[in-house]
Amino acid sequence: MKNIKLTLAYNGASYHGWQIQPNGITVQSVIEKSLERLFKRKIKVIGQGRTDTGVHAIGQVASFKVPAIALKNMKIPQIKDALNSVLPQDIAVMDVESVSLGFHPRFDAKERAYRYVVYNDHNKQVFGRNFFYSYQYKLNLSKMREGARYLVGEHDFSSFQCKKTDNENPVRTIKNITIARRDFAVSNFLKLKNKAVVFEITANAFLYNMVRIIVGTLLDVGKGRIEPQNVKKILAGKDRTLAEETVPACGLCLIAVRYPVNVKIPPLKGDSGGCKKY
């Protein structure tokens, strides 16, 4: 028996999220079907965690077990091209590795990194509307970073959790939040100088909708509707109604999942404005 770790990229626009559902096509179900086509048997895929409807990934991690005999003469690295050729165009295998039989994508993961992209301009944007959230108000990034500092560290994030979630332990540890102004890069047809605001949030794990509620709240700080210190109060209140709106899924992308040894998270370059623990 082989345990195979996949690193996946997908455009979430056409999928009802990662996890298999009774209704709607999901990324997990498409990958399982593709593996079945490849290895001529039912194969169960385990993901490191869910992504919601419309959320994208460039570093999702999943694994599956397959008997050595089913691989026939296929070498492990060849699985990448073979699987890519049966997957649809909006799901790609970026990397394939043989891992120990005990490896579990979710339980072994130590850190997840998400990126959220805001198009910050008043001009209508016609390209790649599935890859950003359009927010036209002027943003004060210093204040947003000041607000973000209150969130770094180990906290009860009940205020930043969708109410629909299971009644799980709401304590998580945010390692880092960066907020950077960048050129908006939605195609090589045009380059919009400094028109993007990019968030990157790294934590041991996230609650349901946590990134999107944090971004929504920090945007309100940046706009001046609430003060940076309010973020501390919102966190302390442990009540979802205190935080601001959940921003849309299309701006969100799972960048990387880090394991104790081998998976590197690509750093956010340039004016990163990192936020250390307050």
Next chain:
Amino acid sequence: MKNIKLTLAYNGASYHGWQIQPNGITVQSVIEKSLERLFKRKIKVIGQGRTDTGVHAIGQVASFKVPAIALKNMKIPQIKDALNSVLPQDIAVMDVESVSLGFHPRFDAKERAYRYVVYNDHNKQVFGRNFFYSYQYKLNLSKMREGARYLVGEHDFSSFQCKKTDNENPVRTIKNITIARRDFAVSNFLKLKNKAVVFEITANAFLYNMVRIIVGTLLDVGKGRIEPQNVKKILAGKDRTLAEETVPACGLCLIAVRYPVNVKIPPLKGDSGGCKKY
């Protein structure tokens, strides 16, 4: 009567090109319907030229005439926001100007600039598939620029014209061709260093499919399938069957239309590799 010049951006993925057709939704027809909704009367829109099904624009130019009375209290600059609010999300008015009654977008245009984007890597790309052409072979840009030089200047471009076109004069003047390697920028989620090859071609006007046949031919030069000097022979042959394949529409964008005085073409920055006349 007012003559209004519009500068338009659109994502061509959902449209049967610019020009009104009996079947299929076109950009021109959507704009005419939006203007009718805004001004409560039928309005005819004149474009500077067609773009094909799936071709994008950030600098398409069109004009329409409207009686001053129909504007009511609306000032000319206000037309931008008013029209954007009735247009669908994939068509945007970038600029509105009042011009002389004699202005004609097609007859007065002196120069058109198109950009073509190639994603040049073997890895599958899941984002923004409507905004580039995926070409995995290694490209020699020096050879491509050498081939491109034969095309600059006034020539009979019959070899670079789709056969289906009307029997018009096939002589055009290419002012400039640049071919540059750039970072592939299909979203702010990821930045792929040097994975894009971007063509920019400026001419007084273009024949049907001319940009796409030129790019297809230069890619074959870059791949090493034909020699740069062959481009000269292909041009001299005045026969479409001599040139290479027409690359897909999705990689193409109309960047700008230049008029004698007022419209500027944004320059292609960085390693532009400009090709002067041979």
